[in-house]
Amino acid sequence: MSAASSRATLIEVAKLAGTSKTSVSRFFGPERERLTPSLQTRIANAATALGYQPNLMARGLKGGGSRLLGVLVADIRNPFSVAVVHGIEQAARTHGYSLIVCNTDNDPEQEQQHLRLLKSYQIEGLIINAAGQPEAQLQALKHSGVPLVLLDREVRQLDVDVIGLDNALAIDMALDHLVRQGYRSILYASEPPAYASTRQERLQRFNQQAERLGIKSQTLILSSSAPDFETLTAFVEHPGSSPGAVLCANGNVTLAMTRSFQQLDITLGQTGLMGIDELDWCELITPGITTLAQPTDDIGHAAVSCLLNQLNGSAQASPVRYRHAPRLQIRGSTTLVPNF
Amino acid sequence: MSAASSRATLIEVAKLAGTSKTSVSRFFGPERERLTPSLQTRIANAATALGYQPNLMARGLKGGGSRLLGVLVADIRNPFSVAVVHGIEQAARTHGYSLIVCNTDNDPEQEQQHLRLLKSYQIEGLIINAAGQPEAQLQALKHSGVPLVLLDREVRQLDVDVIGLDNALAIDMALDHLVRQGYRSILYASEPPAYASTRQERLQRFNQQAERLGIKSQTLILSSSAPDFETLTAFVEHPGSSPGAVLCANGNVTLAMTRSFQQLDITLGQTGLMGIDELDWCELITPGITTLAQPTDDIGHAAVSCLLNQLNGSAQASPVRYRHAPRLQIRGSTTLVPNF
DNA sequence: CTGAAAGCGCTTACAG
DNA sequence: CTGAAAGCGCTTACAG
Known part of the structure; x- marks a missing residue:
């Protein structure tokens, strides 16, 4: 139906800049500094000329990380939840992460389903305000190396960080x-x-x-x-x-x-x-x-901090409990x- | 830090089931019926044994579609917006889509940034409640084949479906x-x-x-x-x-x-x-x-329908305007x- | 400082 | 009905 003048890729940028995929990749990653200033500008020009945006799904596939955080809320229509999600979003954006937000409407079945999906999207961390007691799934996620933070509600027999009110x-x-x-x-x-x-x-x-x-x-x-x-x-x-x-x-x-x-x-x-x-x-x-x-904003920010600490490996040995004062x-x- | 007992992949399932990647892929796609019943059960067993979940990012990369919809709201703390997002989520889930929800806090700058990100995630459609007038970016998205729906607010010189109140x-x-x-x-x-x-x-x-x-x-x-x-x-x-x-x-x-x-x-x-x-x-x-x-739920559902119609190619030639009665x-x- | 090559996990013609 | 092979767009050792 649509013309689908598909987006530019790394290769096209490399071609236009007269360089290799590798260098272009470096330019958009943390190793940009390794490139000659002149090479940098050549790539920058080519990229803007083509309106190039790295494909984060491809990057996610190849070790670069998806830069995606999962947020699972029990009731998205609850003003408290919304306020916390707002805080989470602020903090996440600061650190270059985007959010996949799912709502379970307090239904454990939907929760299971969403957890499966989130796993499929290779999220780098999960903040969950649990509807049921999805210990098994969360245990599996944790075990497969995904940082976890429980929001407001604990899950039995699950030993991870918890953020919430005191x-x-x-x-x-x-x-x-x-x-x-x-x-x-x-x-x-x-x-x-x-x-x-x-x-x-x-x-x-x-x-x-x-x-x-x-x-x-x-x-x-x-x-x-x-x-x-x-x-x-x-x-x-x-x-x-x-x-x-x-x-x-x-x-x-x-x-x-x-x-x-x-x-x-x-x-x-x-x-x-x-x-x-x-x-x-x-x-x-x-x-x-x-x-x-x-303090909903603080709670949201704290949740993201916990996740990032776990990602950095700078997390405490034993899980943390942040109990915020009202x-x-x-x-x-x-x-x-x-x-x- | 974490053991990262990384998730099972298509290959491992194939190996365990004694078949090829192709067949496993078919099993999890729309072509499952082409497989012998016996093959199907073999694969099903292997998959559950390994706790296999297809990696949607990889699938997204290779033509399968990301199954991700972008939602860009101007003010996520507004109860109206939340209610509509809730409706969108319901409808999206029914059709097997997940949502990347972004909030711009009515700031055109954040809007630009989020649009860039959403593009990077290869979303299959975008529902946007615009904060500014991001015509250029949206025009580009539309042009690159991404179905668009404007929510509540129109964007000048942008000829796409609009859903909102009458x-x-x-x-x-x-x-x-x-x-x-x-x-x-x-x-x-x-x-x-x-x-x-x-x-x-x-x-x-x-x-x-x-x-x-x-x-x-x-x-x-x-x-x-x-x-x-x-x-x-x-x-x-x-x-x-x-x-x-x-x-x-x-x-x-x-x-x-x-x-x-x-x-x-x-x-x-x-x-x-x-x-x-x-x-x-x-x-x-x-x-x-x-x-x-x-009628916030209706509005949310309508927005998803529009997107899906565009994806199916069954969309009207000229953009639709759904004006809901209060x-x-x-x-x-x-x-x-x-x-x- | 830069690049050729292998590989991430999947899908999809194309053969058989 | 099933599979071998190419390729999606990227990253990352490894060489130079």
Whole structure:
């Protein structure tokens, strides 16, 4: 159909520059300096004249490396994930890498499929926010020399670098804030913890610390179908001896809970509401929703650094865990007596 | 550093199966049926035994096609873009394609750089939501036989398929709704229209239709720095003979305007507020913000279809324009007398 | 400093 | 139905 005036190749450039493939190849690689200045300019001219772009797939084939990083996200529509991918992209670009981004929609099957594909593309590293527990595949990748970094979620029995939030610290900060603000009974709302280590860590820390602090605590696991109004209603009406607050395990939960608050006509602040993950609209819901913002750019950058360290061989012997601290963003939803 | 027990190759599979490279290659390609059932199973066994995955970069090199689609977005943190990419990904996966996703952060320089890279990766098609006007590069790509689809934004002097919203229809629907609701003076808020054809189209249609309908109209171009409270305040205080409404050109603007409304303590509904693009939180801002939702999945799917049509050679002679209709989502922000 | 040659893992006419 | 051979565009020892 199309004219397909196919792109110029190394050979054509060499011919036009009156030199060999080898020299042209060197010109576009790390050995450019070995070439005479005059040869360099001859090649440069020929290349621009022909609009030559090295074929990275060919280069990848022959040891040069694909310069491709795989990124596998569980939910690309989650603002947190998008923000991290943005950070990853920034860092990757700085180092001359491009990204193959795949989304699994939290489906382990799609995850398997994507992992197969990524392997096929000879990626030089993989950053994965796992949907399931693809230990076998990842183990195989790792074993075949592909640097790996787990993002936010761990995978059982897989001993590789993990980058994410300091979940224990986050829960501690949340509880500390809520208690300071006068809330003494806390409902912790989360998506089902199975398969997502982050959810488990946060939930576990919550239970542990709530007990240690003598806080009246309760847990609500959100089903993906209908919201659980009963539990929430009961909690709001009988929070115990003192005011209650709802702590949301992540942005999705915060969204769901905010909806529920509105539908049940629960006053923000009077019943506290706080969430892990910062979202565009948290400041817009009167009187503002208090959050723990994750440093998403830092997380993305750290993930790329880990990968590069592994590529350089300058990696630690044992896997690293980067636990980033969240930033507390205080708003009206955790103030008992709204001032108006 | 790592053992790099490198992956199995075609040759090893052939050896183990006691056959030739050719047959193994056929097995993994579209010609599998030409092989004897017995040969097929022998190869299948050998392949799984070795955990063989075809090297797609090698395949890409030798005519087989890279099975890679490029996606270039102007702002990956915009929920609209993310939703469309999600749709693209779904459709691409169905057809066995993976995505190289690049983000330009609305920077024409990054766009140039990414385009060069994408070309290097031998993508089989490109979906681009342009940041600048990269006509030359795109022209070259098109000329070298790479199917192209413009997403949302057109590029001047570039005659290729365009997928996006029916901007004229959207504006018409918005104006119709606002007028019906009793607003007679409308402030149209937009980001700077330069370089983004969508913004221009919407703005132009707004001006045109406002005049035709005899609506008192005004325009506010948002600067990226500080919000323009003066214009908004003046508009709210002197909307003319009858109530005024603000129409936001896209999701970013809706966000900015909602902030401004709150900071200036403007009551939603009393002064209308409506936006193109549906966002998670539009239903959460009391009394809800009326929107025109874009069918993002459809748009993503359509983009992939166009690409595939071009690849098949079954494309129209002249470029196609798919203008998708928005869906009106009515909420309290465009009701003059809130009922409570 | 420069180049001829082998080879990366695959596909595809072309023969048989 | 199957396979030997050439070649995709590049890199990298190895010689000169």
